[in-house]
Amino acid sequence: xxxxxxxxxxxxxxxxxxxxxxAYKACELLxxxxxxxARVKVVMTPMAAEFVTPATFKALSGEEVAIAPIxxxxxxxxxxxxxEEADVFVIAPATANTINKLANGVADNLLTTTAxxxxxxxxxxxxMNVHMWRDEVTQESMDRLYERGAVIVEPESGYLAxxxxxxGRLAAIEDIAQATLAELSRSxxxxxxxxxxxxxxxxxxxxxxxxxxxxxxxxxxxxIAEEAARRGARIALVSGPTDLKDPFGCxxxxxTSAEEMLEAAEQAFAELEPDAAVFTAxxxxxxxxxxxxxxxxKGDRGRETTLQLVANPDIMxxxxxxxxxxxxxxxxxxxxxxxxxxxxxxxxKNADMIVANDVSDPTLGFASAxxxxxFVSKDGVESTEILHKRTLAGLLVDRIAEAT
Ligand code: CTP
Numbered sequence: 397x398x399x400x401x402x403x404x405x406x407x408x409x410x411x412x413x414x415x416x417x418x419a420y421k422a423c424e425l426l427x428x429x430x431x432x433x434a435r436v437k438v439v440m441t442p443m444a445a446e447f448v449t450p451a452t453f454k455a456l457s458g459e460e461v462a463i464a465p466i467x468x469x470x471x472x473x474x475x476x477x478x479x480e481e482a483d484v485f486v487i488a489p490a491t492a493n494t495i496n497k498l499a500n501g502v503a504d505n506l507l508t509t510t511a512x513x514x515x516x517x518x519x520x521x522x523x524m525n526v527h528m529w530r531d532e533v534t535q536e537s538m539d540r541l542y543e544r545g546a547v548i549v550e551p552e553s554g555y556l557a558x559x560x561x562x563x564g565r566l567a568a569i570e571d572i573a574q575a576t577l578a579e580l581s582r583s584x585x586x587x588x589x590x591x592x593x594x595x596x597x598x599x600x601x602x603x604x605x606x607x608x609x610x611x612x613x614x615x616x617x618x619x620i621a622e623e624a625a626r627r628g629a630r631i632a633l634v635s636g637p638t639d640l641k642d643p644f645g646c647x648x649x650x651x652t653s654a655e656e657m658l659e660a661a662e663q664a665f666a667e668l669e670p671d672a673a674v675f676t677a678x679x680x681x682x683x684x685x686x687x688x689x690x691x692x693x694k695g696d697r698g699r700e701t702t703l704q705l706v707a708n709p710d711i712m713x714x715x716x717x718x719x720x721x722x723x724x725x726x727x728x729x730x731x732x733x734x735x736x737x738x739x740x741x742x743x744x745k746n747a748d749m750i751v752a753n754d755v756s757d758p759t760l761g762f763a764s765a766x767x768x769x770x771f772v773s774k775d776g777v778e779s780t781e782i783l784h785k786r787t788l789a790g791l792l793v794d795r796i797a798e799a800t
Contacts, residue, residue, distance in 0.1 A: 415443025479514035489523030499537030526562030587628030596636035612678035614638035
């Protein structure tokens with residue numbers, strides 16, 4: 397007889413709690429996941445139990461809380477039964493200690509042993525002091541976990557419990573819950589499909605030391621690439637300069653200028669014959685007419701000088717002009733008449749959808765993790781709430797999956 401409470405259709409989130417001040421926030425995460433219909437089972441490290449008692453998690457979850465390797469006589473090999481029960485394993489908060497152990501396959505408590513044993517998707521929401529977060533060892537561990545397929549819900553910047561200010565604060569509970577639920581319901585609806593995605597800014601050099609560019613982080617394109625790859629798509633990502641890691645499961649070509657981006661995108665388009673092409677790149681509209689091979693000197697230019705610019709190719713319009721069956725999605729960051737401007741770009745760029753967003757709100761857009769999108773197509777306009785860019789990427793991939 398099975399001793400598991402899990403029934404066939406009951407999605408189970410295994411919530412791993414590690415020992416830090418933010419452990420109390422895991423109670424709120426548990427509640428949020430339950431409200432969305434998930435069964436939540438908690439596994440804690442012994443140190444986590446110093447911050448929040450297992451009794452609290454037991455009362456909230458209605459399930460036994462797992463801490464010691466053999467604390468349940470009915471399940472003598474507890475890490476295996478927990479590992480099998482989990483449909484997703486979310487570790488929130490995840491301390492530097494646990495992250496570094498997971499990256500190295502160290503299995504010295506029930507939580508880390510279960511992480512090694514489970515085949516469920518792993519979601520990691522780090523929380524720690526800014527210096528521990530920035531430490532090379534921690535960053536290397538994060539890279540390794542990401543490369544192995546873990547979903548990372550990046551910590552936020554702000555006041556930390558230790559009094560320092562910087563990155564390391566646990567991400568918003570709603571963002572962790574959304575990332576967890578997305579994994580729980582992830583379908584493989586992009587299996588067999590391919591996507592070309594452009595992302596990031598371009599740099600248009602005047603000389604080896606100076607360029608024209610813009611503050612695009614590239615985050616949106618990278619998240620769309622990652623989301624589609626996790627759902628089974630083959631991805632060619634053509635990216636301008638960014639600080640971001642290659643998204644999980646994607647083939648990435650890194651370029652600098654708009655002309656290089658066009659060349660790489662044309663090549664990928666010809667090779668891949670993609671089902672969809674998504675143009676998120678913030679391409680510089682102009683480049684200097686001349687590029688000096690040597691660093692320009694102020695010389696005798698006086699207090700005013702003129703820079704001659706020439707228009708860059710429009711990458712999306714160039715590829716969309718001969719798009720065949722490829723579903724073309726463009727982005728439009730606008731400050732006024734957002735929907736009207738997007739609808740106009742639908743026509744002029746031969747796109748099937750324009751994702752419009754209003755960049756006049758300084759709390760959203762370029763540098764923010766959140767945004768509100770309007771999906772503008774010939775079928776009409778659909779507007780989202782303000783959501784994490786990861787969730788928005790999921791909504792866009794839903795639409796691409798339907799349309800291709
Ligand atoms: N785009 C592109 N190549 C360019 C300019 C834009 O591929 N040289 C793509 C962008 O990636 C985006 C879409 O076209 O998907 C719209 O970008 P946007 O900058 O809003 O369009 P522009 O034509 O430059 O319009 P605007 O005059 O409003 O800047």
